[in-house]
Amino acid sequence: MSGAEKVKKKRNVGDFVTKWGTIATMLIMFILFTFGNWSKDTGSSMFLTQSNMITILRAVSITTIIAIGLTFALAVNGMDLSIGATAQFANVFVMTCFVWHNINIGVSVILTVLICLSVAVINSILIVKFKIPDMVAALSVMFMYQGVSMTYSKGGAITERMTRADGTQAPGLVPEAFRALGKEPWLIIIMICVVLFAYFFLNYTKHGRYMYAVGGNPEAAQLSGIPVAKYKILAYFLSATFASIGGICLAARVGTAQISAGDAYLMPSVCAAYIGFSVMGAGKANAFGTFAGAVLVGMLENGLIMMSVPYYAMNIIKGAVLAIALAMTYASGKTKNAN
Template sequence: MNEKSLSAKNSAVGKTVMSFITKWGTLLTILLLFIIFTFANWNAQTNSSIFLTPDNMITILRSISITTIIAIGLTFSIAVNGMDLSIGANANFADFLIMTMFVWYNINMGLSIVLTLIICLSVALINCLLIVKLKIPDMVATLSVMFMFQGVAMTYSNGGAITERMVRANGQASAGLVPAAFRAIGKEPWLIIIMLVVVAFAFFFLNYTKHGRYMYAVGGNPEAARLSGIPVNKYKILAYFLSAVFAALGGIFIAARVGTAQVNAGASYLMPSVAAAYIGFSVAGAGKPNAIGTLAGAVLVGLLENGLIMMSVPYFAMDIVKGGVLAIALALTYSQQKKN
């Protein structure tokens, strides 16, 4: 075999290896972190890992459930080549809304959930007005809406937390209580089951309905989609409404899990949700926003955070480690895109 043939063979092998890493980089990172955290948290006395226990696996699944639900909503907006930075503020708004309906107004659980979802659609209405009607870039528009609804939530709650039997600004004690059934949906197994149902819905919608395919067409090339007869603006509006619905659902489950509405509780889910949605782009070589990839991205983020906590990594150094590992995962995933 001459030198030229050997070089071509090595090049082909290298491309195959890099293609495999690009396609499965996220899942390989999850596996690697799983192995590292398993042995880093090994208990010599019991000859077992305190990381690899059923209780801790459930803890990880529970911790990623809300992130996944909010990130699924973001996946729809990314599918039309948009970006919704208002999801965290929307979740925070929903958290405050539903808690006040229970505590301040003593409204029943079903009506409280429905009213919260309807009111939170106002976020989508403003996003669509700015993006579709006024043609403001998605990121700039949703950033302004994010700040707007952070202020709305704080103003509505008088700048404080919402808890059972709290004393309101007018000096009256709140008589309403959070229903036990509502608190139950914020715990396992219901929260995990709901997360899986949401992922299954998004997967089916995006891959097996014409509306999902049209969203991908709009995201891929809006002008070509328009010339093909696809109502581009309609599907952008649909994407932002779905994003708002799932962000609001995330806020409702935050309230169910914690039992209170804390200042900026929903805002903390913004960056993990964005990371989950973007990391999931190329899981299994999808190359586009997708529900299964978003779930895998959320697992990576949740696994990383859980493992670092168990290793007693200082909170002020945790973001450095998380950011570094996420950057590596993204590098493995996207390094070949320019070459392909």
């Protein structure tokens, strides 16, 4: 075999790993967990059941919704680390609308999303106006809104019939129709709608294409007449919007607002969005890739729990999966540059 043929074969293998490595990993995990959780008594896998598949989809729904928000920020080559704090603030605020103020569902949801857009306003001012690096700006906003959530809730959980700081009992209840949004099939339907919206927005509208252009080369985009600042601001507004929707869904699923519950979704969402870069060799933030990344992480957690792997070891495995996904992503970029 000549040197040229070896190089070509190496590139073909690299292209295959880049495009299909994440999907192959999911299939390998699926097979591993299917047979790793095989029951001799029933002659079937406890992992491969309809109820467990629904459990996985339900578990990844909120992560996917929040991660989709981050996908928009990544599309313009940004980074929104405030998504977890935004989801937490939305979780707390929507519950107080019900429990403290007895406001109806429609007004509570709309008001929560609008209030949470203040996160996008601050991010946009810091990043676009003052030119602070995205990650540093969003990190400061994350700490700020973690404090806002704690202060607003008086440092405690928001529950029905709770005793407020002034000693009175909260008058409102969480509507059953709102609780239904946090259960299947509605939570899964909301997730699917969010993914489809992001996919069509980023791939089939000029605004999505402009966001990718800004993320790819902001100087060239500016010279092409694309308002770079406008699309960066749009990305952070979309990020805050979907993070707040994720927080609202979390409130509907749990029925309470627990301290820092939304913050726990930050790293899984970041992991899902970055894994999405390598799905089918996209090499950029994309909706279906983010969904696949969330499913991969959810399947990983579900399968490891069923195999009785200690919870404190799971982050090691999730971190390793993220490292592999990032390696495939950057290997893709290296291969393209070499060509």
